[in-house]
Amino acid sequence: LTLLGEMRRALQRQELRLFVQPKLHLLDGTLVGAEALVRWQHPERGLVPPLEFIPFAEETGFIHELSLWVIDEAARLLARWGPIGLLPRLSVNLSVHDLMKADLVTQLAARLQHHGASPQALCLEITESAIMNDPQRALQTLQALKALGCKLSIDDFGTGYSSYATLRNLPVDELKIDMSFVRAMEKVPKDAMIVRSIIEVAHNLNLSVVAEGVENEAIWQQLATLGCDEAQGWHIGRPMPVESFEAWARERA
Numbered sequence: 001l002t003l004l005g006e007m008r009r010a011l012q013r014q015e016l017r018l019f020v021q022p023k024l025h026l027l028d029g030t031l032v033g034a035e036a037l038v039r040w041q042h043p044e045r046g047l048v049p050p051l052e053f054i055p056f057a058e059e060t061g062f063i064h065e066l067s068l069w070v071i072d073e074a075a076r077l078l079a080r081w082g083p084i085g086l087l088p089r090l091s092v093n094l095s096v097h098d099l100m101k102a103d104l105v106t107q108l109a110a111r112l113q114h115h116g117a118s119p120q121a122l123c124l125e126i127t128e129s130a131i132m133n134d135p136q137r138a139l140q141t142l143q144a145l146k147a148l149g150c151k152l153s154i155d156d157f158g159t160g161y162s163s164y165a166t167l168r169n170l171p172v173d174e175l176k177i178d179m180s181f182v183r184a185m186e187k188v189p190k191d192a193m194i195v196r197s198i199i200e201v202a203h204n205l206n207l208s209v210v211a212e213g214v215e216n217e218a219i220w221q222q223l224a225t226l227g228c229d230e231a232q233g234w235h236i237g238r239p240m241p242v243e244s245f246e247a248w249a250r251e252r253a
């Protein structure tokens with residue numbers, strides 16, 4: 001069986017799993033959201049990380065089916081977590097392929113509605129490079145997602161080539177500072193300066209800003225001092241299976 005065949009079978013056999021990583025508000029430590037990250041529970045190979053199949057899924061176009069599965073799962077979880085106040089918002093990653101698919105927004109809306117999840121509770125993370133691949137097409141999709149009520153976030157911000165002109169025209173709510181700048185910012189002054197600049201740009205554009213890759217208390221404190229809004233990283237919590245995340249969130253509440 002080819003990898004593509006195996007991935008198709010994985011969907012049918014329900015071998016894909018969503019892991020969930022929490023995001024906290026930096027001022028008061030409240031749970032403001034979480035990111036859904038896919039894994040493949042392979043019958044022989046064990047838990048396969050996304051870097052071993054997402055790039056291939058993107059090359060073959062299988063990513064679209066995979067993304068719709070992720071969106072469906074996310075909608076199901078949001079419908080479960082919203083009413084009990086466990087989690088206000090869940091973020092899912094979209095790929096460049098998804099942005100080019102004409103029916104993405106219709107499909108996404110149908111899945112939210114099917115589960116009774118609110119579009120406002122779903123945030124879509126799109127990398128800077130995916131947007132810059134075809135800014136015009138991306139803008140159309142982002143506008144449609146925005147019109148539906150979803151939140152939009154630019155992922156891996158700082159690693160691409162988006163201009164202020166592009167940024168100004170995108171209907172996004174949030175910038176996510178790439179981990180590569182955050183992970184060593186307490187030791188590398190240049191990284192700290194870049195993080196500070198991104199926070200400033202975000203706030204000047206009225207966007208909320210999230211730091212990913214927060215691995216220790218020193219970084220957490222430094223980000224708080226710089227006025228960063230939200231944080232995600234191992235210091236707060238690793239990506240966890242859904243049941244572990246529910247237990248983690250209940251314990252904190």
Ligand code: G
Nearest residue numbers: 036037038049050051054070093094095239
């Ligand atoms: O979960 P992990 O930390 O190993 O993720 C590695 C990479 O895989 C990240 O870049 C992440 O954005 C990507 N990734 C994880 N889950 C998904 C998904 O559901 N869809 C897409 N497109 N990328 C994902």
Ligand code: G
Nearest residue numbers: 093155156212213214215232233234235239
């Ligand atoms: O590309 P994206 O930003 O979606 O990827 C998120 C990735 O970052 C996932 O692979 C996730 O497991 C990883 N990650 C999340 N928090 C941390 C962290 O604090 N340190 C490191 N090294 N990786 C992290």
Ligand code: NA
Nearest residue numbers: 035093125155
């Ligand atoms: Na992401």
Ligand code: MN
Nearest residue numbers: 155156178212
């Ligand atoms: Mn990222």
